[in-house]
Amino acid sequence: MTATAPRWVLHVDMDQFLVAVELLRRPELVGLPVIVGGRGDPTERAVVSTASYEAREHGVRSGMPLRVAARRSPGAVLLPVDRPVYEAASARVMQTLRDLPGAVVEVLGWDEAFVGVHTDDPEATAREVQGAVLAATDLWCSVGIGDTLVRAKTATDFGKPRGTFRLTRDTWLEVMGERPTTALWGVGPRISARLAGLGIHTVAELARAPEDVLVAELGPAGGGHVGRLGRGGGRAWPDDTPWVARAHGHETTYQRDLDPAEVPDALRALAEQVVLDLRREERAAMRVHLKVRVKPFFTFTKVRKLAVPTYDADVLSRTAHELYLALDDDRPVRLLGIRGEMEPPAGGY
DNA sequence: TCTGGGGTCCTAGGACCC
DNA sequence: TCTGGGGTCCTAGGACCC
Numbered sequence: 120m121t122a123t124a125p126r127w128v129l130h131v132d133m134d135q136f137l138v139a140v141e142l143l144r145r146p147e148l149v150g151l152p153v154i155v156g157g158r159g160d161p162t163e164r165a166v167v168s169t170a171s172y173e174a175r176e177h178g179v180r181s182g183m184p185l186r187v188a189a190r191r192s193p194g195a196v197l198l199p200v201d202r203p204v205y206e207a208a209s210a211r212v213m214q215t216l217r218d219l220p221g222a223v224v225e226v227l228g229w230d231e232a233f234v235g236v237h238t239d240d241p242e243a244t245a246r247e248v249q250g251a252v253l254a255a256t257d258l259w260c261s262v263g264i265g266d267t268l269v270r271a272k273t274a275t276d277f278g279k280p281r282g283t284f285r286l287t288r289d290t291w292l293e294v295m296g297e298r299p300t301t302a303l304w305g306v307g308p309r310i311s312a313r314l315a316g317l318g319i320h321t322v323a324e325l326a327r328a329p330e331d332v333l334v335a336e337l338g339p340a341g342g343g344h345v346g347r348l349g350r351g352g353g354r355a356w357p358d359d360t361p362w363v364a365r366a367h368g369h370e371t372t373y374q375r376d377l378d379p380a381e382v383p384d385a386l387r388a389l390a391e392q393v394v395l396d397l398r399r400e401e402r403a404a405m406r407v408h409l410k411v412r413v414k415p416f417f418t419f420t421k422v423r424k425l426a427v428p429t430y431d432a433d434v435l436s437r438t439a440h441e442l443y444l445a446l447d448d449d450r451p452v453r454l455l456g457i458r459g460e461m462e463p464p465a466g467g468y
Numbered sequence: 469t470c471t472g473g474g475g476t477c478c479t480a481g482g483a484c485c486c
Numbered sequence: 487t488c489t490g491g492g493g494t495c496c497t498a499g500g501a502c503c504c
Contacts, residue, residue: 162469164471168472182472184471187471229504307501310502366476368475370472370473371472374469375469
């Protein structure tokens with residue numbers, strides 16, 4: 120890679136990451152349907168975090184209730200989520216990427232990152248990245264190649280597993296044009312339905328849509344953003360400035376619905392965890408915006424938010440309880456969450 | 469016993485100020 | 487008795503992603 124060669128964005132995405140990390144310490148499970156999720160107990164309220172390709176052949180998908188997954192793939196091995204192990208593996212992957220000469224790395228999550236490189240042969244560079252990650256971690260990744268972040272990210276799926284794929288301004292519409300708008304990163308069922316109301320069903324139709332029409336429907340920021348998505352546009356170079364968390368929160372789905380009388384103790388436990396996170400990671404000058412999330416039924420969530428100028432768990436949990444009481448809802452609680460949102464520093468992030 | 473837990477970013481609309 | 491417009495801050499909540 121030389122600085123004078125053209126710029127390319129690589130999207131590095133680990134293959135079945137959580138399962139792959141588990142297989143490193145349980146090689147006897149290679150080739151079997153393996154599901155990582157919750158505490159590995161299909162009778163509990165929990166969902167699939169990652170399924171091996173063998174389990175996916177049985178119709179198991181991430182986000183699916185463990186109970187359903189176990190029914191679809193009766194012989195599958197279920198494993199509990201082991202965050203510290205995945206965090207350590209993720210750190211090794213990201214360090215490997217940062218050690219590549221000239222690479223600009225923007226981390227997206229545990230198992231994926233954008234890597235900006237200068238190269239005349241992006242496929243060869245992508246293979247080098249795969250080799251370096253494999254050598255350092257024994258883990259495989261797929262690499263999407265693009266002239267923007269969105270195109271690189273979108274390309275990765277076509278390269279999975281263990282492959283590479285390139286999407287550029289010239290090939291974007293030919294590959295993506297006839298696909299539904301939900302195929303785009305950032306367009307979910309709601310946005311897609313609103314676009315359909317404008318007669319926009321495919322990526323190509325979105326790419327052609329006038330900006331003022333999109334802005335009228337989705338707002339000033341949303342309209343421009345979604346229009347750019349349709350053309351595969353947007354940022355063309357990763358941003359490697361260190362990450363500053365905007366929020367920390369904890370939420371719990373209880374195995375047994377909580378009686379309202381049990382809520383204060385539960386809120387206190389959550390508040391203490393949030394305060395620990397804030398003290399550890401945030402500057403004291405920031406203000407906390409407390410957000411309480413309550414889910415009495417699985418389709419229904421209520422939120423109350425309030426600025427609270429303190430890191431004191433007593434005050435937070437008391438305030439959270441007041442917010443909960445203000446919901447004026449005495450139904451059993453399935454999910455409870457509180458979240459500290461940081462006041463952005465002057466001038467924004 | 470149908471649906472996790474960690475986040476990010478955006479918008480509508482009301483309050484308030486000048 | 488009637489009524490502005492811009493800007494900012496705040497809360498409630500929507501949508502999406504990994």
